[in-house]
Amino acid sequence: MTIQQLEYVVALDTHRHFVQAAEHCFVTQPTLTMQVQKLEQEIGITLFDRSKKPLEPTLAGAPIIAKIRSILLEINQLKSFVYNEKESLEGTYRLGIIPTVSPYLLPLFLQDFTTKYPEVNLQIREMQTAQIIDALKQGTLDIGILATPLMDQHIREIPLYNEPFLVYLNPSNPLMREKELVADQLPMEALLLLEEGHCFREQALRICGSKLEVNTRNFSLQSGSIEGLKNLVKKEVGYTLVPYLSVVDELGSSNIKRFTQPEPSREISIITHKGFAKELLLEKLGECVKENLPSELQVMGSSRRVNWR
Amino acid sequence: MTIQQLEYVVALDTHRHFVQAAEHCFVTQPTLTMQVQKLEQEIGITLFDRSKKPLEPTLAGAPIIAKIRSILLEINQLKSFVYNEKESLEGTYRLGIIPTVSPYLLPLFLQDFTTKYPEVNLQIREMQTAQIIDALKQGTLDIGILATPLMDQHIREIPLYNEPFLVYLNPSNPLMREKELVADQLPMEALLLLEEGHCFREQALRICGSKLEVNTRNFSLQSGSIEGLKNLVKKEVGYTLVPYLSVVDELGSSNIKRFTQPEPSREISIITHKGFAKELLLEKLGECVKENLPSELQVMGSSRRVNWR
DNA sequence: TAAAAATACTCCATAGGTATTTTAT
DNA sequence: ATAAAATACCTATGGAGTATTTTTA
Numbered sequence: 005m006t007i008q009q010l011e012y013v014v015a016l017d018t019h020r021h022f023v024q025a026a027e028h029c030f031v032t033q034p035t036l037t038m039q040v041q042k043l044e045q046e047i048g049i050t051l052f053d054r055s056k057k058p059l060e061p062t063l064a065g066a067p068i069i070a071k072i073r074s075i076l077l078e079i080n081q082l083k084s085f086v087y088n089e090k091e092s093l094e095g096t097y098r099l100g101i102i103p104t105v106s107p108y109l110l111p112l113f114l115q116d117f118t119t120k121y122p123e124v125n126l127q128i129r130e131m132q133t134a135q136i137i138d139a140l141k142q143g144t145l146d147i148g149i150l151a152t153p154l155m156d157q158h159i160r161e162i163p164l165y166n167e168p169f170l171v172y173l174n175p176s177n178p179l180m181r182e183k184e185l186v187a188d189q190l191p192m193e194a195l196l197l198l199e200e201g202h203c204f205r206e207q208a209l210r211i212c213g214s215k216l217e218v219n220t221r222n223f224s225l226q227s228g229s230i231e232g233l234k235n236l237v238k239k240e241v242g243y244t245l246v247p248y249l250s251v252v253d254e255l256g257s258s259n260i261k262r263f264t265q266p267e268p269s270r271e272i273s274i275i276t277h278k279g280f281a282k283e284l285l286l287e288k289l290g291e292c293v294k295e296n297l298p299s300e301l302q303v304m305g306s307s308r309r310v311n312w313r
Numbered sequence: 314m315t316i317q318q319l320e321y322v323v324a325l326d327t328h329r330h331f332v333q334a335a336e337h338c339f340v341t342q343p344t345l346t347m348q349v350q351k352l353e354q355e356i357g358i359t360l361f362d363r364s365k366k367p368l369e370p371t372l373a374g375a376p377i378i379a380k381i382r383s384i385l386l387e388i389n390q391l392k393s394f395v396y397n398e399k400e401s402l403e404g405t406y407r408l409g410i411i412p413t414v415s416p417y418l419l420p421l422f423l424q425d426f427t428t429k430y431p432e433v434n435l436q437i438r439e440m441q442t443a444q445i446i447d448a449l450k451q452g453t454l455d456i457g458i459l460a461t462p463l464m465d466q467h468i469r470e471i472p473l474y475n476e477p478f479l480v481y482l483n484p485s486n487p488l489m490r491e492k493e494l495v496a497d498q499l500p501m502e503a504l505l506l507l508e509e510g511h512c513f514r515e516q517a518l519r520i521c522g523s524k525l526e527v528n529t530r531n532f533s534l535q536s537g538s539i540e541g542l543k544n545l546v547k548k549e550v551g552y553t554l555v556p557y558l559s560v561v562d563e564l565g566s567s568n569i570k571r572f573t574q575p576e577p578s579r580e581i582s583i584i585t586h587k588g589f590a591k592e593l594l595l596e597k598l599g600e601c602v603k604e605n606l607p608s609e610l611q612v613m614g615s616s617r618r619v620n621w622r
Numbered sequence: 623t624a625a626a627a628a629t630a631c632t633c634c635a636t637a638g639g640t641a642t643t644t645t646a647t
Numbered sequence: 648a649t650a651a652a653a654t655a656c657c658t659a660t661g662g663a664g665t666a667t668t669t670t671t672a
Contacts, residue, residue: 005388007316008662022627035663037628042661047395049590054627055450055467057672062588063452064398071391078387079314082380086356089373141364143372157645158364279371281358317637331652344638346653363652366647466670 007079009043010072012036013051017069020058090283094123097285100136101128101149104204104230105272108249109149113296121288133203140277147280147289151203152273162274162286164293165301168267169207170251172234173243175258184264204230204247207270234259252298316388318352319381321345322360326378329367399592403432406594409445410437410458413513413539414476414581417558418458422605430597442512449586456589456598460512461582471583471595473602474610477576478516479560481543482552484567493573513539513556516579543568561607 015025016036026036044050051065061069101110110128118126131139131148139145141158152161233244234251238259247270251260274290294302324334325345335345353359360374370378410419419437427435440448440457448454450467461470542553543560547568556579560569583599603611 005316006662007314023625031662032664033627034629034665039662041628047392048399048592049395050587053467053586053588055671057626059627062586062590064588064590068391068395068398071387071394075384075387075391078380078384082377082384083356085380086358086377089377090357158362277362277371278359279362279373281371281373283357315637332650340637341639342652343640343654348637350653364646366651368652 005043005046006039007076009039010076012039013043013069013072014076016040016052016059017061017073020060022059089281092282093121093285093288095282095285096125096127097146097282098139098144099126099128099147099149100131100139100145102133102136102151102203103130104202104247105149105151105249106130107229107231108247108252109272109293112249113293116296117289117292120292124285136275140275143277143279146276146282147286148275149272150275151207151270152275153271154275158278159275160278160280162276162290164272164274164290165297166269166271167301168248168269169245169263170248171243171261171263172237172246172251172259173261174237174240177243182261186264204245207245248301249298314352314355315348316385318348319385321348322352322378322381323385325349325361325368326370326382329369331368398590401591402430402593402597404591404594405434405436406455406591407448407453408435408437408456408458409440409448409454411442411445411460411512412439413511413556414458414460414558415439416538416540417556417561418581418602421558422602425605426598426601429601433594445584449584452586452588455585455591456595457584458581459584460516460579461584462580463584467587468584469587469589471585471599473581473583473599474606475578475580476610477557477578478554478572479557480552480570480572481546481555481560481568482570483546483549486552491570495573513554516554557610558607 012025012029012031015029016022019025019028022037023033026033029036040052044052047068049064049068050062051068052059053062053065106128114126118124129145131145133150133154136145136148136150137154137156137159140148149164152163154161230246230250234246236242237244251257254260274286274293276286280286321334321338321340324338325331328334328337331346332342335342338345349361353361356377358373358377359371360377361368362371362374415437423435427433438454440454442459442463445454445457445459446463446465446468449457458473461472463470539555539559543555545551546553563569583595583602585595589595
């Protein structure tokens with residue numbers, strides 16, 4: 005017994021005519037004939053009386069066909085449930101976003117998104133990468149926005165944009181005079197980093213070469229926020245790396261120096277657990293984020309750029 | 314989407330283990346794995362989180378699996394309904410039986426049958442062959458008992474027994490002195506027949522040769538019953554053909570003369586419309602009839618004998 | 623005789639098998 | 648290291664097609 009056969013039976017009961025029923029099922033008459041015969045054989049009951057013109061269900065067949073109709077109804081309910089599960093744009097979703105992205109990205113798209121999709125309720129939490137991944141896997145979070153790739157089999161990544169790293173420095177810093185700014189040739193000792201746990205810290209350390217964790221300064225601050233670092237840099241001679249979106253409004257200022265091409269960057273993606281099925285929501289969310297990005301970040305090549313994670 | 318796939322999904326949800334689920338479905342693990350994957354692909358939703366040990370349904374998968382369970386439940390309901398339809402031994406059924414069989418056969422098995430199957434209610438009507446066939450086709454009758462074969466595409470025949478024809482005659486009839494009694498050599502003029510419409514009339518005429526309808530006697534009676542014919546024969550010099558069961562209690566009497574082998578006979582069958590699905594009922598009815606037949610009729614060869622219909 | 627259903631046959635998609643690799647604990 | 652799941656590859660069943668025959672109104 006196959007779903008096809010059940011559909012053929014219902015079509016035949018509806019049209020009372022093999023040729024018409026077959027057309028309606030987009031198959032040929034012999035195909036439908038054979039499958040109906042086969043089902044009749046399998047259950048051992050003749051469902052249709054072919055001697056009547058137009059044919060009609062047998063006495064025994066009628067209630068069986070009715071039952072078959074209700075089965076197909078349930079199957080269609082399943083299909084539309086699945087469709088809704090994927091295509092509906094309503095409901096409450098828990099979104100985790102890393103602190104080095106959150107304060108700069110959210111203001112860009114959130115208002116637009118909530119206006120466009122008023123039935124979607126986003127519960128946004130600032131979380132660090134590891135927390136987000138754990139929460140997704142535990143099912144306590146639906147969506148994450150963070151730096152990728154994660155290389156995690158169970159996490160699905162939907163890239164949003166590549167965000168360049170820039171150097172944020174005190175104008176009196178010697179680096180200011182450098183003509184070319186190459187990533188892994190920065191002096192390590194002056195690097196101000198975020199506190200442990202922020203993925204941005206690791207990203208910055210990678211960019212600045214392999215001699216990690218060396219700090220020759222007589223103090224070390226691991227701030228919890230980019231803004232904290234920036235403020236410190238303004239007072240000190242040190243420097244720090246900052247993500248593009250955090251300085252998008254001060255690009256021309258004397259605190260900013262961009263790397264020589266190719267600029268180091270990080271990929272920011274929407275991620276979900278593989279069990280999260282709201283396809284359309286993810287699509288619309290990604291779309292909305294991208295639309296509201298500064299134009300420089302919008303043109304994301306189809307292939308991923310060099311990543312520094 | 315196939316029923317198999319749905320069953321695999323439910324098995325996997327039940328066992329939370331590919332190998333065990335596959336065993337339970339009597340397939341190999343790769344087969345189950347592939348089919349579950351395929352279904353997931355088709356609907357575009359990952360149903361199971363394989364990273365958990367033991368695996369578990371995804372958030373999106375759980376309600377879908379629940380729905381699948383209810384679909385399979387309905388399908389099983391269908392199957393058991395079909396089973397009941399065929400195998401149940403209860404209900405009311407309309408049985409048509411020809412007059413030349415009815416008064417002799419019914420007393421043989423009816424009590425036994427109603428005792429054995431008290432839940433079956435038989436509404437028996439004496440009807441002639443053509444009426445029975447029409448009624449079956451119109452759905453106003455469920456079962457018929459009559460002489461076969463009918464060569465009708467829409468009627469199913471379940472042979473019961475072969476019933477020999479015997480000659481019933483007045484002891485003073487010249488035929489009494491014949492040593493060999495061969496069917497088509499009987500003198501036509503003395504044949505007493507049933508009235509038009511009885512299939513037995515045609516059967517008898519065939520047996521007695523091709524010169525139909527010739528009646529040289531100075532009277533002609535077409536009685537409505539075998540008993541009427543028999544009574545007439547006892548008073549007259551004529552003779553008639555009678556079916557075995559009508560004379561089973563007077564086989565040794567001087568009114569009976571059997572034909573030389575091979576005796577002409579008629580096949581008596583249970584017939585139904587092809588839409589009648591009560592397989593077990595038909596089987597038990599046939600069984601019961603055969604069991605209660607006189608022993609001479611019980612040994613029915615697997616191949617049909619020469620039929621005189 | 624024309625339309626409808628059944629049959630004969632051919633083809634190819636795919637369910638299911640075995641063997642193996644990959645992954646996770 | 649071990650068990651579980653995924654993958655690769657092969658085979659064969661059977662669904663679906665075209666062409667044709669049979670049947671019945």
